[in-house]
Amino acid sequence: MTDALLTESREDEKTAAWWRQAAVYQIYPRSFADANGDGLGDIPGILSRVDYLAELGIDAVWLSPFYPSALADGGYDVADYRNVDPRLGTLDDFDAMVTALHAKGINVVVDIVPNHTSDLHEWFQEALAAGRGSAARERYIFREGTGPDGAEPPTDWVSVFGGSAWERVDDGQWYFHNFAVEQPDLNWDHPEVRADFLKTLRFWSDRGVDGFRIDVAHMLTKDLSEPLPSRAELDAMDRTSGTHPLLDRDDVHEIYAEWREVFNSYDPPRTAVAEAWVETPERRARYASAEGLGQAFNFDLLVADFDAAQFRSIIDDNLQQSARTGSSTTWVLSNHDVTRHATRYGLAPLNGRPVKQGTEWVIAGGPADELDREQGLRRARAASLLLFGLPGSAYLYQGEELGLHEVAEITAEQRQDPGFFRQAEFDGFGRDGCRVPLPWTAEGVSFGFGDAEAHLPQPDWFASAAVDVEAADPSSTLSLYREALRLRHLLQAEEKLEWIETGRADVLRFARPKGWQIVTNFGTEPFDLGADAADAVLSSSALEGSALPGDATVWLARA
Incomplete structure (x- = not known):
């Protein structure tokens, strides 16, 4: 090439x-x-x-x-x-x-x-300092808790990293965090x-x-x-x-x-x-x-x-x-x-x-x-x-x-x-x-x-x-x-792919523009490429004569 x-x-x-x-x-x-x-x-x-x-x-x-x-x-x-x-x-x-x-x-x-900031972001620190009902807290998702004294989270939702998706702050309100407690979610309506x-x-x-x-x-x-x-x-x-x-x-x-x-x-x-x-x-x-x-x-x-x-x-x-x-x-x-x-x-x-x-x-x-x-x-x-x-x-x-x-x-x-x-x-x-x-x-x-x-x-x-x-x-x-x-740049003339049947369920073969073909053997038995082996340009494992071994891919450049 x-x-x-x-x-x-x-x-x-x-x-x-x-x-x-x-x-x-x-x-x-x-x-x-x-x-x-x-x-x-x-x-x-x-x-x-x-x-x-x-x-x-x-x-x-x-x-x-x-x-x-x-x-x-x-x-x-x-x-x-x-x-x-x-x-x-x-x-x-x-x-x-x-x-x-x-x-x-x-x-x-x-x-x-x-989706979220760090709890050290200046906005969140401002929200903590500003307290209930403040404009600063409106940038995040704060809610009152449940139960007689608000000591329970607003919902029983679980965060991606486990545990409650709500964290209580010093004044008793709770903020929502889909991920870690250090990652309060932003309010995208703001x-x-x-x-x-x-x-x-x-x-x-x-x-x-x-x-x-x-x-x-x-x-x-x-x-x-x-x-x-x-x-x-x-x-x-x-x-x-x-x-x-x-x-x-x-x-x-x-x-x-x-x-x-x-x-x-x-x-x-x-x-x-x-x-x-x-x-x-x-x-x-x-x-x-x-x-x-x-x-x-x-x-x-x-x-x-x-x-x-x-x-x-x-x-x-x-x-x-x-x-x-x-x-x-x-x-x-x-x-x-x-x-x-x-x-x-x-x-x-x-x-x-x-x-x-x-x-x-x-x-x-x-x-x-x-x-x-x-x-x-x-x-x-x-x-x-x-x-x-x-x-x-x-x-x-x-x-x-x-x-x-x-x-x-x-x-x-x-x-x-x-x-x-x-x-x-x-x-x-x-x-x-x-x-x-x-x-x-x-x-x-x-x-x-x-x-x-x-x-x-x-x-x-x-x-x-x-x-x-x-x-x-x-x-x-x-x-x-x-x-x-x-070599990949030679395959990119058009965003096209055409499958070529191989006769084996565990072998995939497809054609790309300018005569390129890609063959992958997902099986354990070698796949015989026949005369096409002469067109091999690059392979993930060495060919065995004209055969593509198992767990291997080869690129063929065909004129």
């Missing part, structure tokens, strides 16, 4: 909306690279790795929250939406990072967390709340940010008119009508229409992608509309087994959805909220999801450490190479390009995720295991992450997966990702 063809392809992409088929690399800033040696990743650390990101071949980075935060929920408890956490750097550092990324042709997407977020979107857009990822985009607006329903009544309510009191309400799209006006006031328009966990394709489509955020995450592969029928159904379904909305779909195998897919694919199928028995995690009747690491990595490489061949945008999570597994070697004392302590969610183990700082070198106190021990413990096996080790190995997962992302 010639460099001239690749250059021509990249030039063609500049005339289209860059986000439609972009490869977007998610950075969890506190665990990417530590420039000042305090054990915590930072913005200068990202700046120091811009060449690595460019060599990887991505089109954009998405930064998880880097704002001032007490880290009650990994930075998703934001104390100031228009600043950088001083432990991570300064606004000048942020500007330098954006400039450097743009110089390499890499766009910048940042996380916006609009005009000051709406105006302030428009200001935030402009603030970062003016600094050169190209797009926004909207955290829990489906949860902002609420109907808390009296009488409030019980938990049982709430759980029984229809989540597809747009009238649920707390989730995916129709009126949330009034907010995103205002945001779209802001986005479109820039040249080029700023992009946005919704994290919207909703019930139906029709509900998701509203977030992806051109009048709203423009794109919405499809998380279906996060809950799929390594199974041909599941993958084909999910691919068909999401391509149909994107065709109806005029948007493009988003493919995700790992992110900061789920167990890494190299580990998921090495465990029992997801219908054997981890559960806790006493003090021990068990999976499908066996101990949690019954992981087939080689199978998991083999399947992860195959699934990633298939994903990169699909039309739509591909989202990568930092470290997956190294084939990293979930880190299980974290004690309860070392853990930071509220999901681990408050309930058995997020695949049962909490989310710390996918947030462990990256290994850059095989040697060093924190494997090149920085000059001090990392804020989460790194296992010894990180040495073999370090960037410097994998960069020197042409068969490594890093080398596979680099080549796949380099």
Whole structure:
């Protein structure tokens, strides 16, 4: 494949909306690279790795929250939406990072967390000080308690992280928090709340940010008119009508229409992608509309087994959805909220999801450490190479390009995720295991992450997966990702896919524009490619003569 063809392809992409088929690399800033040696990743650390990101071949980075935060929920408890956490750097550092990324042709997407603030946000501190009936409390959701002295919460609702969704303050009132107690929900009926977020979107857009990822985009607006329903009544309510009191309400799209006006006031328009966990394709489509955020995450592969029928159904379904909305779909195998897919694919199928028995995690009747690491990595490489061949945008999570597994070697004392302590969610183990700082070198106190021990413990096996080790190995997962992302641009002439029947239920094959074909063998028996094996350009596992082995994907370039 010639460099001239690749250059021509990249030039063609500049005339289209860059986000439609972009490869977007998610950075969890506190665990990417530590420039000042305090054990915590930072913005200068990202700046120091811009060449690595460019060599990887991505089109954009998405930064998880880097704002001032007490880290009650990994930075998703934001104390100031228009600043950088001083432990991570300064606004000048942020500007330098954006400039450097743009110089390499890499766009910048940042996380916006609009459902709630930190309890340390100046608005919430003002609300606590102002007391009952104050204007300051109207920006949040305060209610009187129940019972003779108001000592019981307004409802029996439970938060995402377990326990009551209400917290009592010193003067006796209660505030609502869908997530951790340190994350009070905002009142999106309040005009000051709406105006302030428009200001935030402009603030970062003016600094050169190209797009926004909207955290829990489906949860902002609420109907808390009296009488409030019980938990049982709430759980029984229809989540597809747009009238649920707390989730995916129709009126949330009034907010995103205002945001779209802001986005479109820039040249080029700023992009946005919704994290919207909703019930139906029709509900998701509203977030992806051109009048709203423009794109919405499809998380279906996060809950799929390594199974041909599941993958084909999910691919068909999401391509149909994107065709109806005029948007493009988003493919995700790992992110900061789920167990890494190299580990998921090495465990029992997801219908054997981890559960806790006493003090021990068990999976499908066996101990949690019954992981087939080689199978998991083999399947992860195959699934990633298939994903990169699909039309739509591909989202990568930092470290997956190294084939990293979930880190299980974290004690309860070392853990930071509220999901681990408050309930058995997020695949049962909490989310710390996918947030462990990256290994850059095989040697060093924190494997090149920085000059001090990392804020989460790194296992010894990180040495073999370090960037410097994998960069020197042409068969490594890093080398596979680099080549796949380099060639991926040749597949993007049109957002089309045509299935080709293989005669086997466990083998998927599809054609892309300009003669490209992708074949994935989800089974254990080799699949004979015949004469087509001569067209192989890239494979996740070496071909066995003309046969594609099990748990493998190959790209074919056909003239």
